[in-house]
Amino acid sequence: MNQSTIIISASGASPISNSLSQLLDLPHYEVKTDTFPNQELKIRLEQRAETAILVGSFSTPVNSRIIEYLLIADALKRRGCRTIIGVISYLAYSKQDKVFLPGEPLSAKVIASILQTAPLTEILTLDLHNPAISGYFDCPVTNISAVNYLAKKITSLSASDSLVVSPDAGSVKNANRFASALQLPIVFATKQRDLETGKVKFTHLSESVADKNIYIYDDMIATGNTLTYLAEYLKNEGAKTINVFCTHHLYLDGVQTAIDKSPIDNLTVTNSITPLTPIDSPKLKVIDCAPLIAEQLNQ
Numbered sequence: 001m002n003q004s005t006i007i008i009s010a011s012g013a014s015p016i017s018n019s020l021s022q023l024l025d026l027p028h029y030e031v032k033t034d035t036f037p038n039q040e041l042k043i044r045l046e047q048r049a050e051t052a053i054l055v056g057s058f059s060t061p062v063n064s065r066i067i068e069y070l071l072i073a074d075a076l077k078r079r080g081c082r083t084i085i086g087v088i089s090y091l092a093y094s095k096q097d098k099v100f101l102p103g104e105p106l107s108a109k110v111i112a113s114i115l116q117t118a119p120l121t122e123i124l125t126l127d128l129h130n131p132a133i134s135g136y137f138d139c140p141v142t143n144i145s146a147v148n149y150l151a152k153k154i155t156s157l158s159a160s161d162s163l164v165v166s167p168d169a170g171s172v173k174n175a176n177r178f179a180s181a182l183q184l185p186i187v188f189a190t191k192q193r194d195l196e197t198g199k200v201k202f203t204h205l206s207e208s209v210a211d212k213n214i215y216i217y218d219d220m221i222a223t224g225n226t227l228t229y230l231a232e233y234l235k236n237e238g239a240k241t242i243n244v245f246c247t248h249h250l251y252l253d254g255v256q257t258a259i260d261k262s263p264i265d266n267l268t269v270t271n272s273i274t275p276l277t278p279i280d281s282p283k284l285k286v287i288d289c290a291p292l293i294a295e296q297l298n299q
Contacts (some may be wrong), residue, residue, distance in 0.1 A: 003027065006049040008076065010056035010069050015271050016089055017055045019290030024297065026053070031072050041068055045075040051083040052076045053297065054120075058092035059250065059273040066092065066111070073118035086120040087293055089272035090248050094129040095220070112136035124296055126272050126289060127219045127247040142296055146270055147174055147217060149292050150245040151181035153268060154215070161240070162213045163187050165205075167230050171218060178217040178245070189230060200226050202233040210238030220248040221269070224255040228262040235263040244268070247289075251275040256284060 007028040009017035014030065021028035032044040041064070054076065056069040069088075076084050096107035112133065115123070122140040127147075134141035164186045166175035172188070179186040190204040214234055221227065231242045242264050249256075249269040259267055260281050267281075270289035 003047070003049045005051040005053065006047055007053045007055060008045075008047070008072060010054065010072055011065060012057045012059055012274050013055040013087075013089065015274055015288070016057070016087070016290050016293065019288050020053065020055065020087075020294055020297075023290060023294040024053075031075075033068065041071060043068070043071040043075050045072065045079055048079050049076075049081055051085070052081045053085045053087055055087040055089070057089045057273055059090055060276060062092045066114070070114065070118045073120060077119045083121045084119055085297070086115070086118070086123040087297075088123060088125045089270075089289060089293070091125050091128060091133070094133055095222075097130040097133055108133050109136045124293060126270070126292070129219060144292055144296055145174075145177070146247040146272075146289060146292060147177045148181045149289070150217065150247070150268060150270070150287075151178055153245075153287060154182065154243075157182060157184075158213070159184060161211065162215065163207075163209060164215045164217070165189055165209065165230070165234065167191075167216060167218060167226055174217055174219060178215070182215060184215065189233070191226070191230075200229045202230055205237060208237070209234055211240055212238075213241045214239045214243065216242070216244045218244070218246045220250065221246050221255065221259075221267075222250050222252060224252075224259055227264065228258055231263040239263075241265045246270075248272050249275075249284075251279065256281050259283060 007017050007021050007026050009030045017028050029047050034042040058065045093107045093111045099106050124142045126144050128143045131143050134143050162184050164179035164184050166172050166188050188206040189202050191200050191202045193200050243266045246269045256279055260283055267283050268285045271286050272289050
């Protein structure tokens, strides 16, 4: 018997799927997944529906999560699903959106092309590293920004002693939006990168941060080097507190530990990615991004 609309959760996306189920008042199912002896994935889907919201996050293990998502989409189609709405809270390979050296692939476009083989009617995702990636897809793609959503989570703010800092040139647009949402001035940091070691050094601020509470937004934390180096620089320049807000935390090995040891006072991230093992950190706060997605789905 077909249901009208269901929510299907791929691996690593259960927290968002569960929240969406409650917010949208829709049934939520997880897929039976197993592995053959040769490491091929085995997918079994029992539910039927006219419309399915397929929720996934392409976090670690990245390639396995992508393949699983494609297999689930195909299984939904073969069970008679006519509309498959792809919710991908974190789209892997989005930092590889350019060819820097001869012989490199345009990886973000390759992933978009692969996803096109799945019968997705449309795709919703959060904070693509480069919004232009949505143009790599033939189906409609909605790139939802979490900037304002994260800004609203700041409940106590003193405008007289607070500033937003943009960590680099690539973050200026989002930093401006963050500053606008908080109604705060913005300070621009200048950095240099050692091409041999890759280490970042900050050299200049557009204005003083002495005795100020600092707010920083970034779309993604990978190695965390830029944020921790910036925090050290800001602290040396007299900053009072350093508060970081980020959509995607990749939870790479050792990164949260490095952040905990850094001058960063608080780190707030969405649950677009679920760590493979629980993270115990006094500085880390995780907020649910499902309301953002539900709002878009209701439009």
